[in-house]
Amino acid sequence: MKTRIAYLFALLFSLTATMASAQNIQVNDNYTAQQLTDALVSNSCAQVSNIAVNGWSGGSGSTSFGYFTAGTSGFPFANGIILSTGFAASAPGPNNSLLSEGNTSWGGDPDLQQALGVSGTINATVLEFDFVPFTSHISFDYIFASEQYLTSINSPNQCNYTDGFAFLLKKAGSTDPYQNLAVIPGTNTPVKVNTVRGPGVCPAANEEYFDSFNPTNAPVNYNGQTVIMTAESDVVAGTTYHIKLVVADQGNNLYDSAIFLGGGSFDATLDIGPDRLLATGNPLCNGENFPIDATNPAATAYQWYKNTNPIAGATNGSYTVTTPGDYSVDVTFSATCTATGEIRLEYAPPLVLGSYNLLQCDDNNDGLTTYNLEQAGELAENGDPDLQAHSYYLSASDAQDAVDAIENTTAFQNTIPDQTIYVLVENRYGCTGIAMVKLSVSANTVTNPAPLEECDTDGTDDGLFKFDLTDTANDILAGLPAGLQLIFYPSYNDALTFENAITAPEAFTNTIADSQSVYARIFNASDCYGIAEVQLIVHSFGNGFADEDVILCDNTTETLDAGSGYTSYSWDTTPVQATRRITVDEPGDYTVTVTNTFGCEGSKTFTVLPSGRATDATFDINDFTGNDNTITVNPFGTGSYEYSLDGSDYQDSPVFDHLPAGEYTVYIRDTNGCGPVYRESLFILDYPVFFTPNGDGINDTWRIPFSYYRPGIFITIFDRYGKIITGFKGYEQGWDGTYNGRPLPSTDYWFLIELENGRKVRGHFAMLR
Secondary structure (H helix, E strand, O other): OHHHHHHHHHHHHHHHHHHHHHOOOEEEOOOOHHHHHHHHOOOOOEEEEEEEEEOOEOOOOOEOEEEEEOOOOOOOOOEEEEEEOOOHHHOEOOOOOOOOOOOOOOEOOHHHHHHHOOOOEEEEEEEEEEEEEOOOEEEEEEEEEEOOOOOOOOOHHHHHOOOEEEEEEEEOOOOOOOEEOOEOOOOOOEOEOOOOEOOOOOOOEOHHHEEEEOOOOOOEOOOEEEOOEEEEEEOOOOOOEEEEEEEEEEOOOOOOEEEEEEOOOOEEEOOOOOOEOOOOOOOEOOOOOEEEEOOOOOOOEEEEEEOOEEOOOOOOOEEEEOOOEEEEEEEEEEOOEEEEEEEEEOEOOOOOOOEEEEEEEEOOOOOOOEEOHHHHHHHHHOOOOOEEEEEEEOOHHHHHHOOOOOOOOOOEEOOOOOEEEEEEEEEOOOOEEEEEEEEEEEEOOOOOOOOEEEEOOOOOOOOOOEEOOHHHHHHHHHOOOOOOEEEEEOOHHHHHHOOOOOOOHHHEEOOOOOEEEEEEEEEEOOEEEEEEEEEEEEEOOOHHHOOEEEEEEOOOOEEEEOOOOOOEEEEOOOOOEOOOEEEEOOOEEEEEEEEOOOOOEEEEEEEEEEEOOOOEEEEEEEOOOOOOEEEEEEEEOOOOEEEEOOOOOOEOOOEEEEEOOEEEEEEEEEOOOOOOOEEEEEEEOOOOOEEOOOOOOOOOOEOOOOHHHOOOOEEEEEOOOOOEEEEEEOOOOOEOOEEOOEEOOOOEEEEEEEOOOOOEEEEEEEEOO
């Protein structure tokens, strides 16, 4: 009885284990590198060679790579290969243990580190091989899973570890860096734990590519995984490439990760061009023949399809499409490799264009005038926002071939009456058509209105004034057929060509002083009915009536003249004077108001400024400085003065510098011409550096030249020991080289000069016998 119970228990346990196992993936870690590659590249649309796999083999013989099947589990891939940072055999669920397998002697991968932008990788598993694609595009499907998708953490630093995977591609033998195809779609961001992660204890990133944090009953023993992602790239058919698939831990050997590659997911497809769709703005144009080319030197057969139906006879490498549809081609490379290329082609609706007539004004009715062809373009567009006039031509053949377009489109002059031009019109998709526009003229029967005249009363008497043209516009339109519109332009040619319109006619300021014409274009849509000239006249007093300064010299009078040609005058004097001229003898402001023949009033102010001759002056003399003496003039008077030392060359500054000793005459004159000129003589003094009292009558005494004109000066002479030898005033004879009647020896002597202003000058001189 016990034996039966034990047997039933063992059977029940076996059935339970079998059922649990069926709900998880199954892994065979005995696959060779060739078998792994065969499982991944299950078709022969690429020639594979030089296969190698490197990873880890534990003491039990288990490896870090293998082949998996989904069994009855819900794992997204039915089968494929697994590359792990631990034992591949540990990957099957349930998710009830933490995988941190692999020792620290199992190294990382430098190519992976460069691709991910990280350092310190460890426990790397690598599958790599060469292949030659037959087609122009390849792709692999993969899922990245990791124990680093944490649901709880011991420290925030755990979120910084980021295991990752790289799908590396480059041409075989190239020294160029690898291209990593395992990236976030539309970016260059590599797929790793911290770039694809759902919201949880660590920051989320690109969570639309994260599938789930796995529960305990998950079919794989990893905490989380991405959605199925695709690594893809364009390639050159017939070229040898090297592929390197690598996954590794980062930072330490804990918290394993794995990459699951879908079995047979290697897809070699043909690129026969982008879809041409209305929705994407690039459909084909109506009537366009569109060639599609799938020619490949390695192909053995072709078959083209439209809407999944074979096209009879379409068995060449290229096919020309004339109608919309879904087109595809099967390109056979071998008995086991057929690649497909697909393209959807739509056609834009045909352009419906007509013939139009552009009516332009003609000032002399000879049928020749100037046209703005952009108006012809607007007619050709016919109000359709999807159409745009592209260019203009003199003949239909030029328009058809898009050659010799008219260059001056804004001011085109027709050469014959009723000349036809051809407008190349383009729709939003770049499709073109041709519209015809006849250039006709209308006789200008519009009468010019009376001139607009204004007084220049804006405070600036410059002949420029602000006009309101709206009343004139209403007057012009009043006698014309209903429905016409009017726009003002600064020139007749602008009115012809619709350029430089006056945008604020209610406040237009003329740009030419005193008199200017503007032109009113009367039109209906693009047709010109007539052009009227509107003369603008500003009555101003001009620069000749500007305010004026007048100089009044001492004890004189001045006559102020307002000018001739005015109908009235009024001076603001007491009493008021109504004459053209007045005489004044006092400084001040005198304003006259005049009226011209148009009735405009203007005012002018005469500012009478006092001035006069210099009546006196004082002089600051800085002398005894060698040749660097100065004279500063301080004039007295009501005028504005300038100064001279020769009566000819005058300067504004009252300071004369760099002067040697000597006699000078200073001239002071009024800059406004009030006279006479004031003059005064003065002297700049300096001392001699030696004298020779030898009785020859030449330089026998030492004194200050010209000092007799400065009687207030006193000079004291000392010997070298400071003993006073003598003293004398500026007007006295000086020193003869003796002391108490006895001649003193030849040597240096010292002096002290006391000037009238209290300044003291010290120095020495030599006595030579």
